[in-house]
Amino acid sequence: MIKKINILIVGQGLAGSLLGWRLLQAGHSVLIVDPGLKHTASRTAAGLINPITGKRLVKTEHVEEYLPAAIGLYQQLGEFFGETFWHAKRQVRLFQSDEECEQWKKRRSEAAYKPYLGDQFNADTKAYLHDSLKGGFEQKQCGYLDTNLLLDALKQYFQEKGCITQQHLNISDLTVNDLTIQWQNYTADKVVFCDGYQLQNNPWFSWLPLQPAQGEIFTLKTSKTLPEEIVQFGKWLLPLGNGMFRLGSTWQWKPIDEQISAKAEATLTVALEQQFPQYSDAKLIQKQVGVRPGTRDKMPFIGNHPHCSKLSVFNGFGSKGTLMIPWCSERFCELLTKGVMLPSFVDIKRYEGDCPVD
Ligand SMILES: Cc1cc2nc3c(=O)[nH]c(=O)nc-3n(C[C@H](O)[C@H](O)[C@H](O)COP(=O)(O)OP(=O)(O)OC[C@H]3O[C@@H](n4cnc5c(N)ncnc54)[C@H](O)[C@@H]3O)c2cc1C
Incomplete structure (x- = not known):
């Protein structure tokens, strides 16, 4: 029929x-x-929402419309299903260079960026950072969806x-x-x-004009204390609780084969070792690969x-x-x-x- x-x-x-x-x-x-x-x-x-991205700290176009709609819908769905899908979470971004620090200062003075950029901090104020790092700044209105x-x-x-x-x-x-x-x-x-x-x-x-971009993410578990907040450092670390965290992500435009490459694995491993040597012995729980449906x-x-x-x-x-x-x-x-x-x-x-x- x-x-x-x-x-x-x-x-x-x-x-x-x-x-x-x-x-x-x-x-x-x-x-x-x-x-x-x-x-x-x-x-x-990882389901991250991060209004300000890229080396030049650019505000996502139309974020003022996207963000309330996203949080509103994820909360509405959470109430409907009796689950928590959306986790509002503090996020920090570590300066990778002096230029990035200058860019933050410039952005911080722009009214349109005020709702998304918080204060600067030095590395010695965060227990999980080496003192030798350049510090960073707080990012507002961030979090992640348990997709x-x-x-x-x-x-x-x-x-x-x-x-x-x-x-x-x-x-x-x-x-x-x-x-x-x-x-x-x-x-x-x-x-x-x-x-x-x-x-x-x-x-x-x-x-x-689709521009697919493949990416890998690791899920790991450590016995050491993790940051409470999401940390952006060129890559990102997302703490999930109970010593679990996600580490990502890589970008690869060719080949698009849904295979985890040795190069991508090395990229994530080295990034973790350099930024957070204290988690280098973390146990690898899962490696994942997917393809972002990017556009020109x-x-x-x-x-x-x-x-x-x-x-x-x-x-x-x-x-x-x-x-x-x-x-x-x-x-x-x-x-x-x-x-x-x-x-x-x-x-x-x-x-x-x-x-x-x-
Ligand atoms: C490594 C990585 C990290 C990411 N991190 C983030 C992040 O932190 N924050 C964020 O906002 N976004 C992130 N993204 C991007 C995000 O995943 C995508 O923007 C979003 O999930 C796209 O959803 P989609 O439904 O369009 O595509 P998909 O999730 O790819 O869904 C497409 C679906 O269509 C199905 N399908 C395809 N062809 C057929 C067919 N012929 N018949 C039936 N079914 C079919 C597929 O099986 C699939 O289930 C990330 C992506 C990757 C790969």
Whole structure:
């Protein structure tokens, strides 16, 4: 028997999950298709939210909109499921050079950076730092999402509603015509690809300039006292409690093979040894690798295919999915359910000229 649904979602990463949640809340019927793999970007990510990033300490564009939407949604989901997904946490960033210290001073004087930059400190004020280091500064409005816990809770919720199926969707099995989408025994009004970096192999959307970036993260356990706060030092250390911490992350543009490379392993090991020699004997619990769905202009890819409005994409969240996806899913849901236009900076219309005619 053919089942009719409104929206077929391909992928249950953070993007597909939060979009699926919002669409269900808005009263739409959805089916999410996902094979349940472990090495996806969302399952690997540390879930950090960090408004000020990069060597030049740049404020993420639109963070004023993204941040309240993200924290609001993660808290709302936490209340709904009776779990804590969002952990607001203090963060410090250590100066890697005198130039970085100068850059901090400059930023600190800019009004737009005030809500995100805290005070400077010297290394001797932190028990976990060597006195010889340059010190650093406090960062405000930071924390991390327990992404796996959230994805598991949402997966169970979708299962209870009968709106998820654990399998890979072969794009050649989709029938698309002017009126409907057909897949297996479903017909849908629309299909939305939330397929992460696999978008590069998607025949309808491979013209979008995706720039996937592979990354590795270690989870370790130490008997020594860990910092209470997240520490950014070129890499980052995220304390999880009970001696557990995560260390990340690496960046690799070629090859994209979802394999942990010896080079990436050495990068993390050396970074830990240099910055925190006291944790060098920590026990390695887990090594993880995933691929960030980065984009050329660092902005998401959202919207309808220029030549077929039955095909849509919700992707391209790069290294900032935790921050961006809640706000973007609200905008996209408004487009799908009420026809409200997308903000142009996320809309794939900006690349429409690159889309092949056929
Ligand atoms: C090492 C690393 C560290 C990161 N750290 C952070 C961080 O600290 N903070 C932050 O905000 N972001 C971080 N990110 C980025 C973050 O993970 C992404 O922005 C976000 O998770 C992207 O979510 P997504 O749902 O678009 O993609 P994904 O999580 O990749 O999900 C895509 C899903 O689609 C499925 N899929 C693909 N093709 C098909 C198909 N044909 N049929 C069915 N299913 C399909 C996949 O199996 C997958 O489940 C990190 C990423 C990596 C790799």
